[in-house]
Amino acid sequence: MKKNTTFSLFFNKRFLFTVLALGLIISASASAKLPTAQKIAGKMTVGWNLGNTLEAIGGEAAWGAGHTSQQLIDSVKAAGFNTVRLPVSWFIHSDTVTSVIDKEWIARVKEIVDYCIKDDLYVILNMHWDKGWLENRVNKANQEVVNKRQRAYWTQIANYFKAYDEHLLFASANEPNAHDSIQMSVLLTYHQTFVDAVRATGGKNSSRTLIVQGPSTDVDDTYKLMKTMPKDKIDGRMMAEVHYYTPFQFCLMEDDASWGKKFYYWGKDNHSVTDTTRNASWGEESDVDKNFEKMKMQFVDKGIPVIIGEFGASRRKFSSPSDQTLHNASVDAYYRYVVKSTVSKGLIPICWDVPGWLFNRNTGAVLDRGIINAIQQGYNDASKK
Numbered sequence: 001m002k003k004n005t006t007f008s009l010f011f012n013k014r015f016l017f018t019v020l021a022l023g024l025i026i027s028a029s030a031s032a033k034l035p036t037a038q039k040i041a042g043k044m045t046v047g048w049n050l051g052n053t054l055e056a057i058g059g060e061a062a063w064g065a066g067h068t069s070q071q072l073i074d075s076v077k078a079a080g081f082n083t084v085r086l087p088v089s090w091f092i093h094s095d096t097v098t099s100v101i102d103k104e105w106i107a108r109v110k111e112i113v114d115y116c117i118k119d120d121l122y123v124i125l126n127m128h129w130d131k132g133w134l135e136n137r138v139n140k141a142n143q144e145v146v147n148k149r150q151r152a153y154w155t156q157i158a159n160y161f162k163a164y165d166e167h168l169l170f171a172s173a174n175e176p177n178a179h180d181s182i183q184m185s186v187l188l189t190y191h192q193t194f195v196d197a198v199r200a201t202g203g204k205n206s207s208r209t210l211i212v213q214g215p216s217t218d219v220d221d222t223y224k225l226m227k228t229m230p231k232d233k234i235d236g237r238m239m240a241e242v243h244y245y246t247p248f249q250f251c252l253m254e255d256d257a258s259w260g261k262k263f264y265y266w267g268k269d270n271h272s273v274t275d276t277t278r279n280a281s282w283g284e285e286s287d288v289d290k291n292f293e294k295m296k297m298q299f300v301d302k303g304i305p306v307i308i309g310e311f312g313a314s315r316r317k318f319s320s321p322s323d324q325t326l327h328n329a330s331v332d333a334y335y336r337y338v339v340k341s342t343v344s345k346g347l348i349p350i351c352w353d354v355p356g357w358l359f360n361r362n363t364g365a366v367l368d369r370g371i372i373n374a375i376q377q378g379y380n381d382a383s384k385k
Contacts, residue, residue, distance in 0.1 A: 047082070243310040245312065307350055
């Protein structure tokens with residue numbers, strides 16, 4: 001009887017120890033996992049792009065941005081943004097044969113990431129245009145070499161940043177030029193390579209949220225062609241990305257063309273009664289809502305968050321007979337309505353910015369308070385619903 005009792009006690013203690021140990025392992029494993037994409041998306045409000053800077057061909061200051069400082073990022077935070085998208089070139093900062101990234105360059109990118117992390121911002125680190133090595137080669141002929149380079153770059157980047165928490169997100173590409181089902185199938189291999197490369201580095205990258213871009217980041221093309229996402233080893237850690245510069249004639253068009261003129265005035269309350277040929281004839285409020293509803297249906301309703309990785313409209317300078325005041329009101333109205341529509345549909349708006357637009361890149365001073373206020377008002381409008 002004593003033997004049985006001793007054995008029973010030994011067995012029970014060993015069983016208890018095993019259960020406790022297993023519990024600790026499970027607990028540690030669970031705590032090591034970063035939050036889901038939906039949880040992260042729920043904390044992202046409005047975002048800002050450090051545009052024409054780290055993606056500039058020729059170096060950080062080549063397109064007029066100067067040297068990005070903590071002071072600039074502090075100003076972005078103070079202006080009400082809690083997400084920063086960092087467009088980055090890697091190809092021009094690497095050995096183009098071996099695809100080994102320059103150590104000084106990736107260290108500089110890390111410095112700017114750290115500026116953002118210090119301010120408790122979410123950071124999206126992407127693979128930008130970079131002479132088009134990926135986004136202008138979405139085709140069968142270049143598929144093998146692009147995938148090889150994509151794997152090499154993301155393996156290095158992911159390893160370099162693997163200790164960062166959920167505030168750092170990776171984005172596969174920028175605006176990959178794909179317009180049909182064949183190109184879409186090739187693009188999905190680029191995204192799959194990205195996902196596999198990041199996950200293979202382990203650690204926090206095993207559950208880091210990853211962002212993949214729709215074809216040309218165009219709303220209509222994405223709605224028609226992007227019916228599946230890359231496969232992932234873990235559920236709920238993917239986001240989709242599109243961009244929005246619609247209508248082009250109002251947002252970005254620089255010169256009149258044979259097919260149409262630039263729009264100076266946008267929105268139901270901002271049409272000119274004298275300069276009528278410059279009124280927007282499409283792409284206004286109802287179209288904004290229709291476009292973003294497509295992204296809501298395609299992704300958000302299925303549990304996949306969506307970022308509007310870039311959007312914006314340039315503020316132009318006019319003289320009579322064009323109405324500068326009405327144009328300024330139109331630009332502000334555009335930002336306010338786009339943000340309101342995106343946020344109300346569960347999308348995350350990230351405005352495009354370049355040197356001279358919203359912030360003084362040297363001092364961090366706000367240059368366009370009207371747009372920044374419009375963005376915050378749009379977010380508040382949606383939040384009140």
